[in-house]
Amino acid sequence: MPELPEVEVARLSFADVAAGARVTDVVLGKPLRWPLGCEPARLVGAHLGVAQRRGKYLWLPVGPGGLLLHLGMSGSLRWLAPQAPPRQAHDHFELHTDRGVLRLTDPRRFGAVVWSESREAGMAARLLAGLGVEPLEPGFDGPYLHAALQQRRSAVKTVLLAGDVVVGAGNIYACEALFAAGIDPRTRSDRISRPRAARLALAIREVLARALTLGGSTLRDFRDAHGMAGAFQEQAKVYGRAGQACTACTSTVRRIVQAQRSTFFCPTCQRR
DNA sequence: CGGGACGCCTGTGAGC
């Protein structure tokens, strides 16, 4: 589910209230993608820092180390009052504090919560290594994207999804950004010209930024930490619209499969 | 080494 906007929306909705809180208990449900990596009791008594985001990961400082969180395909985070409603079937991680409860709900359990000594060491460092640049930060621009795309030969959509050039754009926003830039998702990465790369970089930034202001996309179950749904999905131009009319021309939006993932695009508005 | 397929797990909606 969650791509960069959803993860950032989640972060913003609990980071301030959680910072400084003292951990009183840790409650685990079914196993997530990886084991926690430490005794839950080790976290009790530690104070939380300000949650940070890197790509689709969140780093939550806890005492001397921290937790690296990922929402996978179906995860969502809620910040609940100290007297939280009882844990339900899909609630697999809870950090109880003196100020409230951070709860991860994740039906598919592709998500993760992993203890690490620091962001720069252990499991966190391993998982964060190799991530591409942050699309909403200054280092991401046309020249950077063009140079990076020149190094790759697979389809541009696949390169965007891989996350080692630029992080944060998952299936929805990769499709939407390519539509906004007028680029056929099957175009070989190294055949994207300089101006088109510049347009694509801008499109990625704009699509992600707009999704952020709309609170992300809620396709099925995404909610922010206060339980609010996002609204971006109502603005999607191609994602999930196969067989429907393009919003910009008379063509029909197509669905194809690239690297085991659905790709949606307009065969007229998007060119190789 | 780049690139693609696999598998992790559960839920939902479509079609029969």
Add this chain to the structure above:
DNA sequence: TGCTCACAGGCGTCCC
């Protein structure tokens, strides 16, 4: 109504 199948917002790992 109930079953089966396709598909779902991600990504580390394995194999070619």
